[in-house]
Amino acid sequence: MVEVRGVHKSYGGIEVLKGVDLTVNRSEVTCLIGPSGSGKSTLLRCVNHLEKHDAGELRVDGELVGYEAKNGKLYELTDKRVCEKRSHIGMVFQRFNLFQHLTVLDNVTIGQTQVKHVDREKAKVKARELLARVGLDAKEKHYPAQLSGGQQQRVAIARALAMEPKLMLFDEPTSALDPELVGEVLDVMKDLAKSGMTMIVVTHEMGFAREVADTVYFLDGGVIEESGDPQKVLTAPTSERLKIFLSKVL
Amino acid sequence: MDTNGDVAVKVVPVRHVGRWFGIAGVALFVAMLIHTMLFKVSSSTKICTVARGVRTCHGALVWRFQWDIVGQYFTSSEVLHGLVITIELTVVSMIIGIVLGMLVAVMRMSPNRVLAGVAWTYTWFFRGTPVLVQITFWAFIGALYPHLSFGIPFTHVAFFHVRNVNVTFTTLEAVIVALGLNEGAYMSEIARAGLISVDEGQIEAATSLGMTRRQSLRLIVIPQAMRVIIPPTGNEVISMLKTSSLASTVALLELFGAVSNISAQNFEIMPLLIVASIWYLLVTTVLSIGQFYLERYFARGALRSPPPTPIQRLKRDIWGVASKFRTKRGVPGVSA
Numbered sequence: 030m031v032e033v034r035g036v037h038k039s040y041g042g043i044e045v046l047k048g049v050d051l052t053v054n055r056s057e058v059t060c061l062i063g064p065s066g067s068g069k070s071t072l073l074r075c076v077n078h079l080e081k082h083d084a085g086e087l088r089v090d091g092e093l094v095g096y097e098a099k100n101g102k103l104y105e106l107t108d109k110r111v112c113e114k115r116s117h118i119g120m121v122f123q124r125f126n127l128f129q130h131l132t133v134l135d136n137v138t139i140g141q142t143q144v145k146h147v148d149r150e151k152a153k154v155k156a157r158e159l160l161a162r163v164g165l166d167a168k169e170k171h172y173p174a175q176l177s178g179g180q181q182q183r184v185a186i187a188r189a190l191a192m193e194p195k196l197m198l199f200d201e202p203t204s205a206l207d208p209e210l211v212g213e214v215l216d217v218m219k220d221l222a223k224s225g226m227t228m229i230v231v232t233h234e235m236g237f238a239r240e241v242a243d244t245v246y247f248l249d250g251g252v253i254e255e256s257g258d259p260q261k262v263l264t265a266p267t268s269e270r271l272k273i274f275l276s277k278v279l
Numbered sequence: 280m281d282t283n284g285d286v287a288v289k290v291v292p293v294r295h296v297g298r299w300f301g302i303a304g305v306a307l308f309v310a311m312l313i314h315t316m317l318f319k320v321s322s323s324t325k326i327c328t329v330a331r332g333v334r335t336c337h338g339a340l341v342w343r344f345q346w347d348i349v350g351q352y353f354t355s356s357e358v359l360h361g362l363v364i365t366i367e368l369t370v371v372s373m374i375i376g377i378v379l380g381m382l383v384a385v386m387r388m389s390p391n392r393v394l395a396g397v398a399w400t401y402t403w404f405f406r407g408t409p410v411l412v413q414i415t416f417w418a419f420i421g422a423l424y425p426h427l428s429f430g431i432p433f434t435h436v437a438f439f440h441v442r443n444v445n446v447t448f449t450t451l452e453a454v455i456v457a458l459g460l461n462e463g464a465y466m467s468e469i470a471r472a473g474l475i476s477v478d479e480g481q482i483e484a485a486t487s488l489g490m491t492r493r494q495s496l497r498l499i500v501i502p503q504a505m506r507v508i509i510p511p512t513g514n515e516v517i518s519m520l521k522t523s524s525l526a527s528t529v530a531l532l533e534l535f536g537a538v539s540n541i542s543a544q545n546f547e548i549m550p551l552l553i554v555a556s557i558w559y560l561l562v563t564t565v566l567s568i569g570q571f572y573l574e575r576y577f578a579r580g581a582l583r584s585p586p587p588t589p590i591q592r593l594k595r596d597i598w599g600v601a602s603k604f605r606t607k608r609g610v611p612g613v614s615a
Contacts, residue, residue, distance in 0.1 A: 077487060108491055116489025126484035130502045130580045140488035143498060172580035185484075192488060 030055045030196060030227050031076060036085035038071055045071045047251035048085065053196075053244075056225040060238040060259070063248035064274055069231040072248070073198050076229065077118040078111055089118065090195060116144050119189030123201040125181040127173035127188070133160065134169035137188045145192065152191075159187040163217050179210030183217055190221075197221065199230040235279055239263050247271045316344055348550035352541060353557070361537025362558055368454060368523040368533060373516050375459030380466025385496065387471055398467065405464035410457070411525050417457040418529035421445025454526040462519060469511045473504030505577040513570035517563050534558055 031053035038046040045068045053059045061069040074080040075087060078095040087094040095111055096103040106114075128136050137156035141147040147155070160166045163183035173181050182202055189197060199218065203211040215237050222228060222241050232238060238245050239259045246256040247268070255268045266272050321338030328335055352358055386398035405413070421444040430437035441447055477500045485495035527536030538551040575588070587595065 079483060079486060112486075112489045112491050115487060118487070120484075120487035122480060122484060122487075124480055126478075126480035128481060128484070128499055128503075130577075132580075139498065140490075143494055144489040174580060174582065188484075188488070 030057075030090060031229065032086070032088040033072070033076075034086040036072070036075060036082045036087055038068075038075060038080060038082050045251055046075070046082070049248070049251070049253055051246060051253065051256075053227060053229060055227055057243040058222045058228045058230065058241050060242040060245045061229065061231045061248060062233070062235070062238060062245060062274075063254075067248040068251045069248050070200050073200050073229060073231050076196075076198060077115050077120055079120075089114070112144075116140070116192055117195050119192055119194035119197040121182070121185050121189055121197070121199045121202050123204050125173070125178070125185045125205070127181055127185055129173055131172075132169065133165065133171050133173070133176070133184050136173070136184060137191050140188065140192050156187070156191060159190050160184070162190075162220075163187050164213075177210060178206045179213045182206065182214045186214075186217055186221070195227065197226055197228045199228065199232070201231050201233065203232070203234055233278060235263060235275070247274070249274070317342075319343075344553060345547065345550040348547050349553050349557075352538070352551060352554050355541075357532075357537045357541060358534070358554060358558070361532055361534040362562075364451070364526075364532065365520065365523050365534040366562065368451075368458060368526060369516065369520045371455050372458035372462055372523070373519055375455070376462025376466045376515070376519075377512065379459065379463030380468075380470045381501075383463060383467035384470035384474055387467065388474060402464045402467050405461050410461045410522060411528065413461050414454055414457040414525055414529060417453040418450055420448065420453065450526075450529055450531045454523075454529065454531055458519065458523065458526075462515065465515060466512070469508055469515070470504070472511075473506075473508035474500060476507045477503045502577070503581075506574075506581055509570065509574050509577055513566065513573075516566055516570075520562055520566070521559060 031051070033049055033051040035048045035050060036046055037044065037048055049068070049072055051059070051072070061072065063069050071080060075082045076089065076094065081095060092114070093103075094114070095106055097106055098104075127133075128139065131139060134153065134156055137159060138149070138152040141152035141155065142149055157166060157169065160169055163186055165180060165183055165187070168176060168180065168184075173184070176184065186202075202218070203214050206214065211234070215234065218228070218230070218237070219241055230237075230242070242259045244256060245259045245262045247254045247262065247266075247270075249270050255262055255266060255271050262271070263275065266275060319340040320343050322341045324339045324341075325336045326339045383398045383401055386394045387402075389395050389398075424444050427441040427444050428437045429439055481499050481503065482495050485499040490498065523533055524535035526533050527539060530536070532540060534555050538555045542548045542551040571588075575586070
């Protein structure tokens with residue numbers, strides 16, 4: 030589903046990703062862990078081309094992200110085509126980023142009606158279905174500012190799911206939440222994983238990673254230090270840096 | 280109330296002596312204002328009466344502010360016609376200004392250097408020269424271009440021609456163009472401030488849903504920027520209402536032009552200035568009310584509960600006072 034080969038990314042001379050390889054299979058949950066500044070979020074944002082990678086190859090569903098290979102050259106895709114491809118990849122942000130001027134229901138319908146050109150009534154039906162799935166069907170007329178952080182993040186998940194994505198990216202979805210609200214968001218994500226969604230999750234929730242992930246990648250300093258089965262990686266780490274990291278977060 | 284026993288403690292509020300002096304001073308000033316505005320004074324015109332062979336004279340009593348003359352001209356056809364032109368100038372040039380300002384703000388933020396440069400230069404030029412100069416320039420554009428043709432330079436290719444510019448391009452149109460272009464420069468900075476104020480996460484979220492740059496601008500960024508854009512824009516509309524009086528310098532008889540025309544004939548300068556001022560104040564009041572409701576509309580979602588409208592506030596105040604009177608004899612407030 031996602032193939033990352035030797036991806037590099039620099040911001041103004043500072044190399045954030047120094048050749049990353051990663052594979053995500055369909056219906057698998059992949060967790061990216063690591064200290065802050067290790068490049069986890071950047072890697073995630075490269076997958077849906079919010080950031081352009083400088084070198085290497087990144088494929089989603091067999092297709093290059095942001096480029097097209099023709100006659101041995103890479104052609105940058107037009108804004109429109111990048112957008113079309115992005116609409117099949119859902120993303121959930123650390124700070125929710127719900128559209129503040131729209132009600133909960135409109136937040137979940139706007140992508141469907143404006144990007145996928147779904148009929149407004151059909152979009153509403155689907156939105157209500159998804160809101161019920163995240164347990165927020167009673168809040169459809171509320172504005173994001175009237176909801177708790179956990180509720181906002183669940184709406185954000187519903188908004189992403191409304192696009193019927195084949196892949197979901199989560200960028201530290203519980204880091205901005207009060208501790209007692211983390212559980213409700215993780216529960217929604219667990220349900221999603223059970224339903225067979227392919228997910229890449231940047232997280233500091235080691236419990237979630239151990240329970241749900243099929244593979245865990247540990248990033249440090251822009252490279253993948255260690256990866257594999259969560260039970261093995263999180264309980265019997267081989268790399269010295271992962272040992273230090275785990276001793277701090279567990 | 281914390282009773283800490285059986286007897287409730289009586290709270291004596293702090294006395295603000297200074298405030299009472301302040302109120303007395305303001306009251307005195309208001310009294311003087313009312314006195315000078317509304318009471319009649321004797322004028323230099325003598326009125327003489329002969330009673331039982333004794334002739335007595337005294338100055339005729341008139342309003343210092345000559346409200347009779349104000350009333351006489353307040354709804355005269357020249358003044359009303361001027362008012363219509365003032366409103367027309369304000370509305371049309373503000374529309375041009377807002378549309379242009381939005382466009383220039385978006386251009387300014389474009390990754391394309393040429394577009395951004397053009398936008399910057401436009402703002403620099405139209406903010407950098409006095410609006411009076413610009414009005415005069417456009418009113419006399421015919422002197423610079425007696426005939427106007429748009430085409431490709433150094434060739435004979437022309438897309439369209441305007442003959443006799445000074446005839447086809449009326450003064451009203453010239454002033455509208457001048458005010459609109461000038462306003463566009465100021466509005467572009469206001470619009471840019473609004474666009475910048477929207478959290479980048481909003482754009483990222485829109486992008487991640489697959490929206491194009493244009494869609495996220497139209498559906499997500501601009502509606503949220505409006506909350507920041509509207510208060511200064513209201514300011515600009517009110518400012519424009521009064522700036523439009525500069526049109527009188529190129530012989531366009533808007534409100535101020537109309538009253539100065541009248542006072543040039545009857546020398547009643549002050550009452551006619553009052554006529555114009557009252558009209559300007561009335562229109563400003565209407566605009567301010569409109570701004571309040573517009574702000575309320577675009578603040579939706581930004582606040583947990585919207586602020587009350589003046590009518591709601593009035594109702595609440597009346598209820599508050601009424602309930603105070605009702606509970607006066609009983610125990611006021613809520614018991615702990």
